[in-house]
Amino acid sequence: MVAGTVRIAILGSGLIGAIHAAAIAEVPNAKLTVVIDSFEERAKQLAAEYGAVAETDLARALERDDIDAVHICTPSGTHAKLGTMVAEAGKHVLVEKPLDITLAAGRRLVEAGESHGVKVAVVFQKRFTESAQRVHEAAQGGRLGKLIECDASIKWYREPKYYSDSPWHGTWAMDGGGALINQGVHMVDLLKWVAGPVRTVVARRRTALHKIEVEDLIDAIVEFDNGALGVIQASTALYPGFPERLSIHGSKGSAIIEGSDLVQWDVQGEPQVARAFGLPTGASDPGAIGHRYHVPVIADFVDSILQNRPPMVTGRDALDTLELVMAVYKSAQERKEATLPLPPDWRPGP
Ligand SMILES: NC(=O)c1ccc[n+]([C@@H]2O[C@H](COP(=O)([O-])OP(=O)(O)OC[C@H]3O[C@@H](n4cnc5c(N)ncnc54)[C@H](O)[C@@H]3O)[C@@H](O)[C@H]2O)c1
Structure with a gap:
């Protein structure tokens, strides 16, 4: 140095x-x-x-x-x-x-x-944005009360050429899956960081729109260690692409992040917040995020x-996030509930 x-x-x-x-x-x-x-x-x-x-x-x-x-x-x-x-x-x-x-x-x-x-x-x-840090602190510190329902959705759209022009996008060999592991992983990481570890997953997947070998649509119901339920939705097939969303609902109130904006903060006994800054998202165009x-x-x-x-985000944190992604794939692939931790060498496929 x-x-x-x-x-x-x-x-x-x-x-x-x-x-x-x-x-x-x-x-x-x-x-x-x-x-x-x-x-x-x-x-x-x-x-x-x-x-x-x-x-x-x-x-x-x-x-x-x-x-x-x-x-x-x-x-x-x-x-x-x-x-x-x-x-x-x-x-x-x-x-x-x-x-x-x-x-x-x-x-x-x-x-x-x-x-x-x-x-x-x-x-x-995403963990570095002001909105995510505020909601993480509130959820982990009990300000939202007992967590009840914690959802992450990334309803994005990618043009067909996103896959056809790239040697690796949408392949099992190099992308490792589709909308979940590539785009959705941001929200899976955020959900896990804010709401805590997940115990079980039930999921279904589709290749709904694109000519690719991996999923462009996947939905999962998750059960957190703390007893809360949640939903993970990830897609690159939903035209024209919508800002990704994190919704955290506890016994004392709710917080909702859209893109990077805290669009709703409704906690009993606290001032209400409903605001949007219009910060860029990758909803329709992967390059649109810029470098900020x-x-x-x-x-x-x-x-x-x-x-x-x-x-702030260690390799071990990201390994836990990857394990949750793998649990969603395992449930969708086997069409039955997946329980964490997974077998250490489990990997997804068609
Ligand atoms: N954080 C984010 O929001 C975000 C956004 C986009 C992409 N990504 C991630 O970044 C990674 C790259 O994505 P991308 O869209 O920039 O891909 P890309 O295809 O545009 O670029 C990859 C580059 O790597 C080079 N390359 C491949 N193998 C190499 C090797 N062995 N040695 C040297 N160079 C090699 C290729 O020639 C190419 O220039 C992916 O893992 C993707 O998930 C993250």
Whole structure:
């Protein structure tokens, strides 16, 4: 490390890699030094934009002495394999969501981080929004009373070309599933963070609209450890795409988040809140989120390295989220109730 600055390499310079580059530029104590992509032109283009060096191979890049941390921005099915290489090289890892597409691979990455003494943080940017932090604190601190019903829905739309133009979107091999593990995982993580661990799941899935091998629609009823019930809905088939929604209902009141806005806060004895700021969501267009949500995630990751403390979202947190995603898939696939914890090597398929 050079005098309180974390030198970062971005691995994967596609849609989200470019968002990371823009966000890093706004984080004090962070400097983008290297961009790595097996597609050389893409690496060179993003590197040139930010005054970084381009590389095409992770193993070679890890021999450089100007990288303290690597952001894994490659297709989801590569996260754990590439992240583990980074951890084994003694460098910190910030992984894009999901942690990986299987529990076994995700666990290997978490353990590699622990055994090599490096941070493994995961991008679940929704946890950093003011609305999510407020509702998390209220739900966990008892301000909403006893939790009764906690729902997460992500009724989004993706154009057919989102799948047909990408070598990995909508594939079991690299996306690991469809609307749930790719888009819905943000809300699954938020729901679990706000309402606590889930005990059982009953789910159904469909490929309702797109010509893909994975689901573009999935619905689940969940039962939380604390006794509350809830519903998870995830889709990329619902034109034109609606802001994702978290609804938390307790015995003393309710809080509803739409997109990143707290649109309703109705708690007995407290002032009512009903407001919307119109912050961007990815409801219809994956690029529409811009880089503003990634800035606090990267700032927290950089601070966790400089202050040697755990990041806000650890690899273990993301492993729990992945297990809940897998439980929804297991129930839908087997058409019966799934109970957590799951068998450690369970993975979904057609
Ligand atoms: N946090 C969010 O809101 C958010 C939004 C979009 C995507 N993502 C996640 O980011 C990841 C990447 O998604 P994307 O949309 O940017 O994908 P993308 O297809 O646009 O980009 C992936 C890039 O990785 C490169 N690549 C693949 N394998 C590589 C390897 N072994 N070594 C070097 N480069 C390699 C490809 O050439 C490509 O440029 C996914 O896991 C996705 O789930 C997160």
